[in-house]
Amino acid sequence: MISGQEATRHGTSHPSIVPYQVFPTKDSFIMLSAGNDSQFRILCSEAVFDTPRWLEDERFTTNSQRVENREDMIRLIEGVLAGKTTVEWCDKLTGKG
Numbered sequence: 001m002i003s004g005q006e007a008t009r010h011g012t013s014h015p016s017i018v019p020y021q022v023f024p025t026k027d028s029f030i031m032l033s034a035g036n037d038s039q040f041r042i043l044c045s046e047a048v049f050d051t052p053r054w055l056e057d058e059r060f061t062t063n064s065q066r067v068e069n070r071e072d073m074i075r076l077i078e079g080v081l082a083g084k085t086t087v088e089w090c091d092k093l094t095g096k097g
Helices: 037-044 052-056 063-068 070-081 088-091
Strands: 021-026 029-033
Touching: 021 070, 029 052, 029 070, 029 088, 037 052, 063 070
Parallel strands: none
Antiparallel strands: 021 029
16 A cells, blocks of 8 residues: 555565565474664674674665665575574574564
């Protein structure tokens, strides 16, 4: 309604926030969202994904850039999340904001 265009289907993802969707883990699935750039920095921190290089990649530094490069971002996140179980990810994410 805001853009004047009919919305398209995105499954569990959000059309204007990346990441914001269900992802597979080593044993199950997890809903993951970084609703702003600050939360994305936390996600990339050593305490969670340990992917500081994503913060330096021009494709991912802002949410609008992550939306533009959605497929690349999602593929990278899927690769990281596949390495641990859902419980392990929940433990790493708990209390991080």
